[in-house]
Amino acid sequence: MHSxxxxxxxxxILAVPVVVSLAYPGSPLFDGGNALVNRADLQDxxxxxxxxxxxxxxxxxxxxxxxxxxxxxxLSFHWFDPNSVKQNAVTSGTCQTSWSWDGVTKHNATIxxxxxxxxxxxxxxxxxxxxxxxxxxxxxxGNFTLELAHHYRDDENFTIPWDxxxxxxxxxxxxxxxxxxxxxxxxxxxxxxxxxxxxxID
Numbered sequence: 001m002h003s004x005x006x007x008x009x010x011x012x013i014l015a016v017p018v019v020v021s022l023a024y025p026g027s028p029l030f031d032g033g034n035a036l037v038n039r040a041d042l043q044d045x046x047x048x049x050x051x052x053x054x055x056x057x058x059x060x061x062x063x064x065x066x067x068x069x070x071x072x073x074x075l076s077f078h079w080f081d082p083n084s085v086k087q088n089a090v091t092s093g094t095c096q097t098s099w100s101w102d103g104v105t106k107h108n109a110t111i112x113x114x115x116x117x118x119x120x121x122x123x124x125x126x127x128x129x130x131x132x133x134x135x136x137x138x139x140x141x142g143n144f145t146l147e148l149a150h151h152y153r154d155d156e157n158f159t160i161p162w163d164x165x166x167x168x169x170x171x172x173x174x175x176x177x178x179x180x181x182x183x184x185x186x187x188x189x190x191x192x193x194x195x196x197x198x199x200x201i202d
Contacts, residue, residue, distance in 0.1 A: 036109060036116050036134050036147055037168060042199025045167070048157075053148055053169045054080040056191035060175075062101060062141045063184050070100040071185070073141065079123065079131065081150050083167065083197070095123035095133040103181050109136040120149065128153060128164070141185045142176035148195050162202040171195035 058077040064070060076096045084091035099118040109116040118135035125131075129152045138144040151166040158165055171194070175187045 036114075036119070036136060037149070037201070039111075039199065042168060042201060045197045045199050048197075048200070050167060050197035051082045052194035052196050053150070053171075054082065054191070055146075055171055055193040055195055056080075058173065058189040058191060058193060059187070060141050060144075061184070061186045064103070065183065067103075067181075070102050072098065073101050073138075074098045075135070077191075079133075079148065079195075081131075081152075081167075084150070084152055084154070093124050093131060095121070095131070097121040097133055097135065099135060099138070101138065106139045107137065116147075117144070140178045142174070142179065142187050144173050146171040146173060146195065158202065165200045165202045167197050167200045169195035169197045 056078045058075070060073065060075045062071040062073040064072065074096070075098070076094060078092070078094050080092040082091075097118050107117050116134055116136045117138040120132040120134045123131045123133055130149070131151075132149045134147040134149075136145050136147050148169045148171065149166055150169075151164060153164055155163040173189070173193065175189050179185070
């Protein structure tokens with residue numbers, strides 16, 4: 001159980017900016033798009049030895065002022081990629097994303113990655129690296145999935161011109177069973193939560 005003080009510390013993520021930008025050139029990941037990566041395009045992660053991404057301090061807040069409008073759901077968490085080698089300046093950071101929910105619909109992206117709950121949002125983006133988050137599926141504020149993508153330089157495990165892989169990881173977030181709807185629905189999971197690397201584009 002979390003105190004009112006803890007809940008009141010959360011509104012910093014309510015105004016989540018919508019980042020409209022392109023990913024690194026050659027990447028299929030566009031911020032604000034309505035499709036995720038097609039899993040058929042990925043190299044199987046079992047061919048490599050990737051450790052899972054680490055998710056901590058996960059918070060989700062869904063609010064609506066009245067039952068005639070949709071909820072505004074806002075998510076934030078801290079991430080760390082243990083696979084990033086020392087030459088990468090960014091191996092961790094904070095992600096934020098948001099979407100609307102009618103309080104009823106249980107939504108799941110299609111097999112080819114189209115029609116996710118929330119498309120990719122940049123947590124970090126520069127000229128050579130990025131870390132992005134998407135929400136493929138959402139059943140209620142205590143049960144949803146995340147798709148994480150990390151594009152980075154790695155010339156220890158890959159050779160030029162394939163030394164900028166983009167790895168993709170999945171996380172199933174199950175905090176609680178479905179609960180009665182209220183105007184404010186908040187959940188916090190300190191973690192760690194593992195996001196399993198499922199494939200990569202090189």
